[in-house]
Amino acid sequence: MWIVDQFFAFHDFAQRSPFVVVGDEPAETVKWRADGTIKWAVDKLKQDYFTDDPKEILDIWLFKDAASYQKHTRLLFNDTPTTPYGYYSREEKALIMNIGTGGGTLVHEIVHPFMEANFPACPPWLNEGLGSLYEQCGEEEGHIHGYTNWRLPGLQQAIKSQRVPAFKTLTAMDTGTFYNDDRGTNYAQARYLCYYLQEKGLLLKFYREFLARHKTDPTGFQSLQKVLAEADMDKFKISWEKYVMGLKQGYEVRVQ
Numbered sequence: 001m002w003i004v005d006q007f008f009a010f011h012d013f014a015q016r017s018p019f020v021v022v023g024d025e026p027a028e029t030v031k032w033r034a035d036g037t038i039k040w041a042v043d044k045l046k047q048d049y050f051t052d053d054p055k056e057i058l059d060i061w062l063f064k065d066a067a068s069y070q071k072h073t074r075l076l077f078n079d080t081p082t083t084p085y086g087y088y089s090r091e092e093k094a095l096i097m098n099i100g101t102g103g104g105t106l107v108h109e110i111v112h113p114f115m116e117a118n119f120p121a122c123p124p125w126l127n128e129g130l131g132s133l134y135e136q137c138g139e140e141e142g143h144i145h146g147y148t149n150w151r152l153p154g155l156q157q158a159i160k161s162q163r164v165p166a167f168k169t170l171t172a173m174d175t176g177t178f179y180n181d182d183r184g185t186n187y188a189q190a191r192y193l194c195y196y197l198q199e200k201g202l203l204l205k206f207y208r209e210f211l212a213r214h215k216t217d218p219t220g221f222q223s224l225q226k227v228l229a230e231a232d233m234d235k236f237k238i239s240w241e242k243y244v245m246g247l248k249q250g251y252e253v254r255v256q
């Protein structure tokens with residue numbers, strides 16, 4: 001541990017690679033987040049998905065509240081964040097977090113540099129779907145497991161008003177379309193597709209299938225059809241929407 005100004009930093013190359021964790025909460029709290037949230041999430045994500053660490057050491061900045069987050073993002077990175085929770089900056093090789101909003105976004109952002117290192121061609125829907133899935137997560141039978149969260153009510157609303165695009169459309173979205181044309185449903189739709197696959201016990205199978213054949217199936221749509229054993233994806237969307245409408249925040253509903 002070392003102290004820079006009012007910041008505490010932790011780095012243990014053997015244990016916590018590939019991150020340096022820096023924060024302005026009390027030292028014990030920063031250490032607790034480094035061990036409890038970051039190391040746990042990295043271990044669990046690597047257990048199921050990722051073999052390689054990001055190529056470079058990344059800094060995880062844990063700012064204690066909104067004021068510190070705004071101030072230091074400007075001072076250290078000359079940046080104005082577009083999100084109150086935190087983000088991953090590839091240029092700065094940093095995860096920059098307002099940790100006062102909770103650890104969920106931190107786990108979400110940890111997924112991105114690992115995806116970059118292990119599946120650089122991963123389309124935005126899966127990168128954000130998986131990140132979002134684990135922004136509300138815990139451990140089930142030794143594996144990382146996503147739970148229903150705050151993105152659910154907005155998605156249910158969009159389903160009711162028939163604003164959710166076809167899965168063929170979602171999976172084909174490039175970065176610009178996914179992020180810029182997000183009418184509030186892209187993240188949530190991707191998340192609850194991943195959630196559905198997880199609850200059906202198909203998420204890891206899908207990920208591995210897609211990773212193996214992404215050169216011929218760059219969007220993942222065919223891999224999705226194969227893993228779901230579903231030729232008619234419009235029909236699948238109807239049953240998925242019904243499933244999502246039956247979910248409640250904070251409850252697990254198993255798919256039969």
Ligand SMILES: [Zn+2]
Pocket residue numbers: 108109112127128131132
């Ligand atoms: Zn993200």
